[in-house]
Structure formats: C-alpha cells, structure tokens
Amino acid sequence: MTKSPLTFGSAAAAEDAELALLGLIAYQELTSFEHLSSDARLSPTLVDRETLGRFAVTEFGHFEMVRELIADRGLDPQEVIEPFMASLDEMHRRTKPGDWYESLTKAYVIDGVAADFYALIASGLEPAARSLVEEVKTAQGITDWLRERLQLAIADHPERASRLALWGRRLLGEALTQAREIGETYDFWGALQAEGRNDRGQEMTALFARLVENHSRRMRQLGMTA
Template sequence: MTDTPLTFGSRADADDAEMALLGLIAYQELTAFEHLSSDARLSPTLVDRETLGRLAVTEFAHYEMARELIAARGLDPQEVITPFMESLDEMHRRTKPGDWYESLTKAYVIDGVAADFYALIASGLEPQIRFLLSEVKTSAVNTDWLRQRLQLAIDEHPERASRLALWGRRLLGEALTQAREIGERYDYWGSLHSAGTDTRGQEMTRLFARLVENHSRRMRELGMTA
C-alpha cells in the first residue's frame, strides 16, 4: 500500500489544524525528552545511557522548534500546548513500562506511529511546519538505534520477543485511541479533505489502516508478531 498523503480543506481550517498540530508535536516531544532522560538512568550499560541521553536532547530540540513556531505566529505557546497535556499524560499513565526493555519498545512504537502520521499529513501544511515534521522524522536516527538495541536484546534472550510483541500491540492501540480522541475533541479531523464528511471518514480509515500496517511491518522485522 502506498503512502499517499492526505490533503487539507480550506486555508482557515488548515491554519487551525496547523496550530493544533504544533501544540500536539510540542508536547509529544517534551514528554519524549522526559521519558528518554528517565530511561537513560536505568540503562544497563554506560553506552546505552549516553545514547539515550543524546536522543533525549534531540527530542528537546524538536520541542523548542515547535514552541518557537507557535510564538512566531503571535500565540502563547502555553495556551496552544496545554489542551493536549491531559490526554497525552493519561496515555502515558496507562502505558507505564515494566522494565527498561518495555521502555525502549514504547519509545520505538510511539516514535514510529508519530513519524508515519506526520508523513501522511505533511503535504498539506505550510513550509515551516513541513520542515519541522521533516526534522522530527529524522529521528529516524533515534528509531534506528532503538530498533537495533531491541534486536540485540531479543537476540540475547529470545523469550523477550513474545512479551515485547504483546506490549507493542497494547502501545499501538493506545496510540491510535489517543490520536482519534484528540482529533475528535479538537476537531482536527475536520480540516482534512474538502469533499465532505463521508470522504473525510474514508481518509481517516485509510490513514489508520496504514499506521497499523507500518507498525506490524516494524514488529515483524524484529521477529515480533504485532
């Protein structure tokens, strides 16, 4: 299945959607920084600790980029970001990892789903926001390391694969539920496509199907059944 980008409707709708997206990205990146920083302290080796610390710094830089874009439009970043805090915090409370390897899996799954989502909607956004999304997506470097480290963990202890696969499936469900709830609560999906409610619903079904398909492919590459 090809990743045909989704499109936006009116410019006014797109402006509102872009601000909502910036608020969402900003808080996602801030929480990613916080969680990776915490995970670094629990790392089994110094190399792991250094690497996770470096990845956390990258996530904080993305947060600052999103925050600056919001401020450049004359808006208060706190006001734009705050509406997303409760939903994202609740998702993280529901998905508290049981150990360091579950933490890595969580970062890997959430990063992958977010990067896929951004790639699918980026074409309808204005250039500065597309650039931000491309920068966030370059955390493919982060994702590559997480995948390699998880692969090593599974190679060392193959019994981890089934447990982490179940955990990954739960994380995917939570990520998709959270995305749908935020979209409906803030009418984010209302800015997608201009052809009406029926077509918009088809677009969203197509988007979520691709998110699931891409996640399943990533899990299979690690020897997990997602």
C-alpha cells in the same frame, strides 16, 4: 477537552489546524525528552546511557524548535500546547513500562506511530507545516538504534520476544485510540479533505490502515508479529 470548531473551509481554519498540530507535536517532543532521560538513568550499560541521553537532548531541541515557531506567530506556546497535556499524560500513565526493555519498546512503537500520524495529517496542510513536521520527526537514527538494541536484547534472551510483542500490541492500541480522539477533537480529518480527496470516513480508514501497516513493518523488523 472542548471540541474545536475547525472546518478547514477558510485560511483561518487551516491556520488553526496547523497551530493545533504544532501544539501536539511540541508536547509529544517534550514528553519524549522526559522519557528518554528517565530511560537513560536506568540503562544497563554506560554506552546505552550515553546514547539515550544524546537522543533526549535531540528531542528537547525539537521541542524548542516548535515552541519558538509558535512564539514567532505571536502566540503563547503554553496556551497552544496545554490542551494536549492531559490526554497525552493519561496515555503515558496507562502504559507505564515494567522494565527498561518495555521502555525501549514503548519509545519504538509510540514514537513511530506518532511520526506517521503527524506526517499523514500534515500532508493536507500548508507546505510550511509539512516541512516542519518532516524536520522535527525525522529521527531515523533514534528508531534505528532502538530497533538494533531491542534485537540484541531478544537475541540474548529469546523469551523476551513474546512478552515484548504482547506489549507492542497494547501500545499500538493505545496509540491508535489517542490518534483517533485527537483527530476527531481537532477535526484533522478536514485537512485530509482539503485537497479534494475522499470523504472523511474513507480518509480515516485509510489513514489508520497506513498506521497499522507501518507499525507491523517495524515489528517484523524486530522479528515479532504485530
């Protein structure tokens, strides 16, 4: 992946950053749709299958929303989205779940970290970009259901807790590595500097600390140690 020459020193550079973020979010939403659809087919109950199918439709709707926004700017959505495909696909290849409960944990962890990352990066961009991220990544219903379903699975079989906790730590490591690589490639840290904040190193440290803190809170809600 070629490093983008974004510096955020001009309106044009900031617009490039927004487009990169839109491409990233669009592909994340598309892959979320695909994985939730697959998880639905493997569900142990019809209720689970119906719920995950509904969530998959929601994620595809988010993808279409972002895709249309890119097209409305006169750009080819495929060209904006394509740079993120290889790295995200590789991350998902490395984190292939072993069973349905690991799949739910993956959705819970990866989507949670991704939503936090997008929101923190968008905080340094224009109001329109922040508004879109908030609309697309506000999927509290999905997060709540995943948490409750995992809590039930652990209550039924307590031995699952340690295995899923270990899996969650691996997923966090992969998600943070992905966030760092994409952040550096597209120089999203420049967006965090745009409002006269600290230097990039401090902003990166603070951002990743926030990602870990939020992940730890979500895992504690499952009764697990992050």
